Structures are given as C-alpha cells and as structure tokens.
Amino acid sequence: MAETEGKPVGTAVRSYMELREELLRRDRSLRDKVVSLEEATSFVRDGDSVGIGGSTMSRTPMGMIWALIRAGRKRLTCSRSIVSSDGDLLFASAACDHMVTSWFSQGILWGVSKVMRHHVESGKARYDEWSHMAMGMRFRAGAMGLPFMPIRSMLGSDVRKQRPEAIEMACPFTGEKLLLVPALNPDVALIHVQRCDPYGNAQIDGLQFMDIDLAMAATKVILTTERIVSNDQIRRAPDQTKIPFFAVDAVVELPFGCAPHECYGVYEPMLRHMEDYVALVNDDPVKGMQQYMERYVYGPKSWSEFLALIGIEELLEAARAGESIYDA
Amino acid sequence: MLKKHNYTGAELLTILSARQLTDGQVVFAGVGIPLLAATLAQRLRCPGLTILFEGGVIGAFIEPGKLPPSTNDQRCTKRANMVLGSAEVLLLLQRGYVDVGFMGGAQVDQYGNLNSSFIGDPARPKTRLPGTGGGNDIASLAQMIVAMKHEKRRFVEHVDFITSPGYLHGGDTRRASGLLAGGTFRVVTDLAVFGFEPDKRRMQVLSLNPGVAREELQDNTGFALDFSPHLGVTEPPTDQELELLRELDPDRLYTG
Numbered sequence: 001m002a003e004t005e006g007k008p009v010g011t012a013v014r015s016y017m018e019l020r021e022e023l024l025r026r027d028r029s030l031r032d033k034v035v036s037l038e039e040a041t042s043f044v045r046d047g048d049s050v051g052i053g054g055s056t057m058s059r060t061p062m063g064m065i066w067a068l069i070r071a072g073r074k075r076l077t078c079s080r081s082i083v084s085s086d087g088d089l090l091f092a093s094a095a096c097d098h099m100v101t102s103w104f105s106q107g108i109l110w111g112v113s114k115v116m117r118h119h120v121e122s123g124k125a126r127y128d129e130w131s132h133m134a135m136g137m138r139f140r141a142g143a144m145g146l147p148f149m150p151i152r153s154m155l156g157s158d159v160r161k162q163r164p165e166a167i168e169m170a171c172p173f174t175g176e177k178l179l180l181v182p183a184l185n186p187d188v189a190l191i192h193v194q195r196c197d198p199y200g201n202a203q204i205d206g207l208q209f210m211d212i213d214l215a216m217a218a219t220k221v222i223l224t225t226e227r228i229v230s231n232d233q234i235r236r237a238p239d240q241t242k243i244p245f246f247a248v249d250a251v252v253e254l255p256f257g258c259a260p261h262e263c264y265g266v267y268e269p270m271l272r273h274m275e276d277y278v279a280l281v282n283d284d285p286v287k288g289m290q291q292y293m294e295r296y297v298y299g300p301k302s303w304s305e306f307l308a309l310i311g312i313e314e315l316l317e318a319a320r321a322g323e324s325i326y327d328a
Numbered sequence: 329m330l331k332k333h334n335y336t337g338a339e340l341l342t343i344l345s346a347r348q349l350t351d352g353q354v355v356f357a358g359v360g361i362p363l364l365a366a367t368l369a370q371r372l373r374c375p376g377l378t379i380l381f382e383g384g385v386i387g388a389f390i391e392p393g394k395l396p397p398s399t400n401d402q403r404c405t406k407r408a409n410m411v412l413g414s415a416e417v418l419l420l421l422q423r424g425y426v427d428v429g430f431m432g433g434a435q436v437d438q439y440g441n442l443n444s445s446f447i448g449d450p451a452r453p454k455t456r457l458p459g460t461g462g463g464n465d466i467a468s469l470a471q472m473i474v475a476m477k478h479e480k481r482r483f484v485e486h487v488d489f490i491t492s493p494g495y496l497h498g499g500d501t502r503r504a505s506g507l508l509a510g511g512t513f514r515v516v517t518d519l520a521v522f523g524f525e526p527d528k529r530r531m532q533v534l535s536l537n538p539g540v541a542r543e544e545l546q547d548n549t550g551f552a553l554d555f556s557p558h559l560g561v562t563e564p565p566t567d568q569e570l571e572l573l574r575e576l577d578p579d580r581l582y583t584g
Contacts, residue, residue, distance in 0.1 A: 055383060055400040055414060081414055082400060082461060103461035108359045109397050109581065112457055120456040127456065129445060131464035132382055133422070136415025152422050153468035156505025158490040159460055162450065168506070177506030206402055207384050209414045264402045271397070325402045 013147045013182045022219045028246040032198045040222050040250045041071040044188050051186035051218050052080040055209040057269045060086050061190040063257040063303050064224050069093040079184055081135050081210045088115035092289040097125045102132040110278045118285040129159055134181045139210050141183035142217025150178040189218035192257050196223055197231040200248025203240045206264030215243045224254040226266055256307050267322035270314045335565050337518035338583040339573055343565045345475040345516045349374055356380045356466050358431035359399045360582045361475045368573055382462035384417045386410040392575045418462055421469035429466035430473045435487050438531050438551045440494025440512030443487035450489055460491045467492035471513040478517035478548055485551040495529035519545050535560035
C-alpha cells in the first residue's frame with residue numbers, strides 16, 4: 001500500500017499494478033451487499049482518500065457523510081467536482097483536513113462560505129484547487145487505468161502554478177503545449193443514486209456529473225440509494241444502469257439521502273433549511289457550526305430523526321418540486 | 329447615479345450582457361447574471377441560442393421564476409435537449425463547439441484576467457474565495473463575455489491571482505502560454521461596455537452606459553482607461569427587456 005503517509009491523493013499517482021491488485025482482491029461476485037448506514041462507515045478508514053459523488057447541492061451523499069462524521073472518521077482527503085455545505089461539515093467536524101475540488105462554498109446564492117474561509121485561511125485545513133474539467137479528467141484517467149490525461153485548460157493561469165503535481169509537456173505529434181493532470185483513484189467513493197439492486201447495479205436519473213468515472217476509479221464504492229429495487233427490475237432496463245455491480249462494495253437504502261441537498265426527480269434542495277444553515281454558520285463559523293452540528297449531526301438518533309428536524313412540510317415541498325421536473 | 333433610472337444596476341448589467349449574444353450561438357453560461365442574460369437573449373431575440381451548463385446540460389430552457397440555484401441543479405435540465413456528464417460538457421469547450429463563454433467575476437484586470445480564488449497573497453490569503461469551478465476551462469477554451477458590477481476594488485491593474493485567463497500579460501502572452509483559442513471578448517458592467525485593443529490586448533471602453541461620464545468611469549476603475557476612438561453611448565434598457573427580465577427573475581434572486 002502506498003498510503004504510508006495516509007495522503008496519496010494529490011501528491012502522487014498510484015502505482016498501476018497496485019491498483020490492479022486491489023481490484024483482484026475485491027469480491028466481484030453478484031452478491032447481496034446491503035448494509036445499514038452505520039455498518040457502511042466501516043468501509044472508510046481514518047486517513048483515506050474519499051471521492052464524493054454529485055456536484056454542489058445535487059445528489060450529494062449527505063447521509064453517508066453525516067454517518068462518517070458521527071463515526072468519528074479523521075484526516076480524510078476528500079475530492080469532488082464542486083463542493084457545497086458538505087465541505088463545511090467535513091472541515092468543521094475535522095473528519096477531513098484536505099479538500100481537492102474546483103469550487104468550494106455553500107452555493108452561489110450565498111457568497112463565500114465563512115466556514116471554508118475560517119478553516120483554509122487559518123491553515124487548519126487545505127483546499128487544493130483544480131479547474132472543473134481537470135477534476136473530471138483526473139477521475140477519467142483513474143477510471144481508464146492511466147496515470148494522467150492531457151488537457152488544454154489551466155495553462156498560463158495561477159491555478160496551474162499552485163499545482164506543481166500537474167506537468168506541462170509538448171505534444172509529441174504537434175509540439176503544442178499540454179497540461180498533464182494526474183489520475184485520481186480514491187480509496188473509497190461515496191455515491192448517492194435514485195435506485196439500485198442489492199448487488200449494486202445502480203441507475204442514475206438526470207445529471208450524472210462525474211459519478212461514473214469516480215465509481216470506476218475508486219478502490220471501493222459505497223452506494224446510498226433512495227430505493228433498493230429487485231435485480232429483475234434492473235434487468236428490464238439495463239441501458240439505465242450507470243454503475244455496474246462489480247464496482248460496488250456496499251449498498252445502503254437511505255430515502256432523502258441527499259437532504260438538505262437535492263436528488264434529481266425526487267426532491268429539490270431544502271432551501272429554507274439551507275438558508276437558516278448559511279445564516280447561522282456565516283454569522284459565526286465556529287460557534288454557529290458547533291450549534292448546527294450538535295442539533296443536526298450529533299443530536300439525532302437516526303437519519304430519519306434528522307429528516308424530522310428538517311420538517312415534514314419542507315420535505316414534502318422539496319419532493320413536489322423534485323417530481324415536477326417530469327411535468328410537461 | 330442609477331437611482332434616477334427605472335432599473336437596478338444588476339438589471340442593466342443583465343440586459344447589456346444579453347445584447348452581446350447573437351442568434352445561433354452556443355453559449356456556455358455560469359449561474360446568476362450570465363444564465364439570466366443568456367435566457368433573456370434566448371426569449372427576446374435569439375430563439376436558436378443554445379445554452380450549455382457545466383452541470384451537464386445542452387440546450388437549457390429555464391422556466392420563468394424557477395431559476396436554478398446553481399448550474400448543477402435539476403432545474404437546469406428543464407426542456408433541455410440533452411443531459412450528459414460534467415466532464416463531457418466541459419470537453420465540448422475543448423473540442424471547439426462553444427461560441428461564447430459567459431461568466432461573472434470577483435476581480436478583473438486590464439487584460440481581462442479574472443480572479444475568483446484569493447484576495448491578497450495566495451500563500452497567506454486575506455480571503456479564500458470559492459475558486460474556479462468551470463471558469464478557468466471556459467476562459468481558457470472559448471471567447472468570453474464577463475458580466476460584473478463595476479467597483480474600483482474589482483477593476484484592478486493586476487489581479488491578485490489569475491483564476492480564469494484573459495490575455496494574461498497582454499500582447500501574445502496568452503497564446504505563448506499554450507492557450508491557442510479564445511480570449512476575453514467583452515466585459516460588461518453597470519457603468520460601461522469594454523472590448524480589447526487587438527495588439528496590446530488591453531481593455532478599452534467601447535460605450536458608456538446612460539448617464540455615465542468618462543471621469544466617473546475612470547474614478548471607479550483601478551487602472552488608466554483607454555477609450556475607443558468610436559466611443560458610443562449604450563442604449564438604455566427597453567420596456568420589453570425590463571418586463572421580460574422581471575418575469576424571469578420575479579424574486580430578484582440575481583437582479584435585486
């Protein structure tokens with residue numbers, strides 16, 4: 001294992017043969033992988049690199065993140081296409097001290113996250129910035145079993161200067177300058193989907209973001225799902241399956257598993273909860289965050305209890321809006 | 329200054345930005361004013377305008393009053409022609425399918441470089457900003473229109489950090505860095521509309537917005553301004569533009 005320092009991602013490309021050996025050791029058989037949310041936390045170890053599915057406030061595996069924080073995971077290096085309040089929670093709980101992403105705030109509606117600012121500006125946590133396409137090509141390289149992908153963005157910018165792990169080269173065919181971005185192969189990927197079967201055949205409706213590459217790049221995948229369906233149902237529409245079962249290690253049925261963020265076609269973001277959250281934590285990123293964590297993360301006995309704190313009215317409203325995407 | 333008009337600075341900014349677009353273009357839009365401006369252009373004059381979002385959307389058709397809170401929310405997909413992966417839609421920029429990239433910025437400089445990453449020294453930042461998102465990719469790979477509020481602290485000689493490249497240090501420096509295509513085409517603010525002089529690639533005032541004097545514009549800008557020899561005055565927003573814009577953003581999410 002290369003994780004002697006516990007921080008392989010962003011500092012090096014993982015060895016190809018080591019990645020293959022890890023895959024060989026995985027049980028890739030068609031078997032039932034259903035576990036509870038709490039049991040699923042055992043698939044993540046302190047110091048792991050964790051890829052997070054979805055983007056901004058969409059299909060965020062919020063329930064899984066919530067459970068990892070409650071389980072007391074520490075020193076995680078997380079990567080995601082775009083990070084929202086999930087990053088605030090990960091930093092404030094000290095579950096994660098290193099975020100690799102292209103954009104990190106609560107949402108464009110609310111300006112700059114004071115929680116992100118507090119942790120990054122004080123040096124308590126690190127935020128490595130890549131362009132959005134670079135993040136995609138890093139997961140893509142990881143999914144392809146290649147050490148890097150060449151891209152034409154980031155060149156000439158200070159974003160590139162901050163990232164010595166990306167390397168410029170002259171194209172051997174044309175002589176043009178290209179930037180090589182290193183593969184990202186997280187130890188674990190957390191992905192939330194609308195439905196999957198007990199084996200992990202996962203169907204994603206709507207925006208898929210970088211989740212397919214992320215799933216194929218990672219060494220382990222934990223799926224949370226709005227609903228577990230039968231394998232027969234999956235086999236009736238195999239073209240809808242976006243992640244194959246053999247890439248998946250654990251399946252957790254978790255309705256409203258992205259709350260207070262959205263899940264395409266099922267619910268929109270719970271904006272009143274988000275607005276209250278933002279007002280509280282941007283007013284005082286330390287005390288406000290503590291208050292929020294005590295009430296909403298450490299306080300509830302279960303995910304359902306957390307949902308009850310958001311409130312049935314807001315959940316129903318979000319669900320009505322979510323389903324309305326299919327209205328003519 | 330704008331108080332004597334029947335529109336807000338943000339409304340003017342959105343309407344002037346929308347006017348920069350032409351029918352048939354493929355436009356990669358950021359959330360907020362860029363999205364609103366592209367939608368306004370689409371409804372008003374450019375039915376064949378195609379809007380792309382980095383969340384993975386081709387041909388978005390936003391519903392009035394249902395503006396998405398980011399470019400990654402389900403509302404972005406309403407009546408779209410296609411949804412696809414985020415990397416796939418960003419790769420369309422690299423392949424060259426996109427006519428115009430359209431975004432906002434926290435800080436811009438005389439060469440059209442944008443900063444949305446750090447205020448102050450990046451090693452010990454005074455403020456850590458959210459970062460590039462797809463901004464760097466859009467600015468690196470497409471002709472770009474920037475829409476932003478005009479303030480002296482936002483219009484600086486050199487940005488603290490180049491998040492999204494304009495013409496870098498002017499002249500041929502953008503191309504020399506390996507960025508072969510694209511570049512900042514227009515900067516639209518609530519005070520004026522800017523282009524870039526073709527040799528030095530320095531910002532140049534193309535037209536002053538209604539009621540704005542040269543001196544006022546210079547006073548609100550952190551570097552010495554060049555004025556186009558054909559300096560014009562921006563046409564004020566029409567009733568039709570204002571009416572439709574207010575229909576699109578009735579809650580004033582982005583135009584308040």
